[in-house]
Amino acid sequence: MRDMYEDAGEFTTNMLNKFWDINYEDSENYNDVLKFLNQAENFRTFNDGLTEFIKKHGYVEEDGLNEKTYIKKRTDFLYNKFKEQNISISKATLENYFSGETRPDTKKANRTNVFKLCFAMGLNLEETNDFFTKIYLDRTFNVKNVHELVYYFCIKNNKNYTYATDLIEKSEELLNNNSSKNTDSQVYTSSIREETDFFTTEEELMRYIENNKDSFNRYNVTAVEQFNKLLN
Numbered sequence: 406m407r408d409m410y411e412d413a414g415e416f417t418t419n420m421l422n423k424f425w426d427i428n429y430e431d432s433e434n435y436n437d438v439l440k441f442l443n444q445a446e447n448f449r450t451f452n453d454g455l456t457e458f459i460k461k462h463g464y465v466e467e468d469g470l471n472e473k474t475y476i477k478k479r480t481d482f483l484y485n486k487f488k489e490q491n492i493s494i495s496k497a498t499l500e501n502y503f504s505g506e507t508r509p510d511t512k513k514a515n516r517t518n519v520f521k522l523c524f525a526m527g528l529n530l531e532e533t534n535d536f537f538t539k540i541y542l543d544r545t546f547n548v549k550n551v552h553e554l555v556y557y558f559c560i561k562n563n564k565n566y567t568y569a570t571d572l573i574e575k576s577e578e579l580l581n582n583n584s585s586k587n588t589d590s591q592v593y594t595s596s597i598r599e600e601t602d603f604f605t606t607e608e609e610l611m612r613y614i615e616n617n618k619d620s621f622n623r624y625n626v627t628a629v630e631q632f633n634k635l636l637n
Contacts, residue, residue, distance in 0.1 A: 451508040454540035459483060462526055476503045486525045492566045494521055511543050520556050524566035533560050548597045551576045551614060551621045558601065558610050572607060579615045 449457075456479060460466060464482045466475070480500045487494050498518060502509070509515040519541050523533045537545040548554040552573050559569040597620075604610050614621070 450506060451540065452503050452505065455479075455483075455502055458536065458540060476500060479503045483522070483525075487521070490525045490527075490566060492521050492525050494518060494525075508542065516543070517552070520553070521566060523560065524569070528560070529563075530557075530561050546598075547594070548601070549594050549621055551580060554597065554601065554614070554621075555610070557598075558604060561602075562605055572610065575607075575611060576614050579611065580618050580621060582615075582618075 456466075459479060459482055464479065466478070470478070477500075480496060480503055483499050483502075484494075484496050487499075509519070519537065520533075523536055528536060534545045537543055546553045546557040548557055555569050555572045555576060559565070559572065597617075601610065601613055604613070
């Protein structure tokens, strides 16, 4: 069994220690678990997580500066990474990441910006998964969304964001084509991941999207089926 403390950072280690301090022998203490998980102060902010992240990726912070200067320097560092990769983003958006107390929600625009950040920082697949799950606190790739399937393919195959936007444009053209090749089938998210996992060429990906176009954007098929079973 893999040790959950293996490769854990200081924050994760402290969180695990606090969590295991709860007495699980008494069933009533499950309320303590829920209370722990529902207290925002037990979890680091997006600002703190992102700051720690950029420090591990080349950002050096000076001591003794005021908070406004810290925010500006962190923002400038990250914004320059976007510029180096020719990825557009509002500087104000990045500044809000470092100054805001709330985590960006999971709306499409925010998720797109987080993916842009992963491309800008040159993250591989494992690093992207870690950023989403440990800092953004959301699942990484919803591959039933064709944009995120393209992001998955590009990050896995070391393609840049410009390449990804080109593929998204091509995939949108396929999806907007009225002809359909697979209208009766329902493809599950796990199946999409398994079937596309070993794709290495643009042609393979585009062919798959074209052949399964009607399955994209049918979100949470499994969840709906389970809900209907429970409802019955």
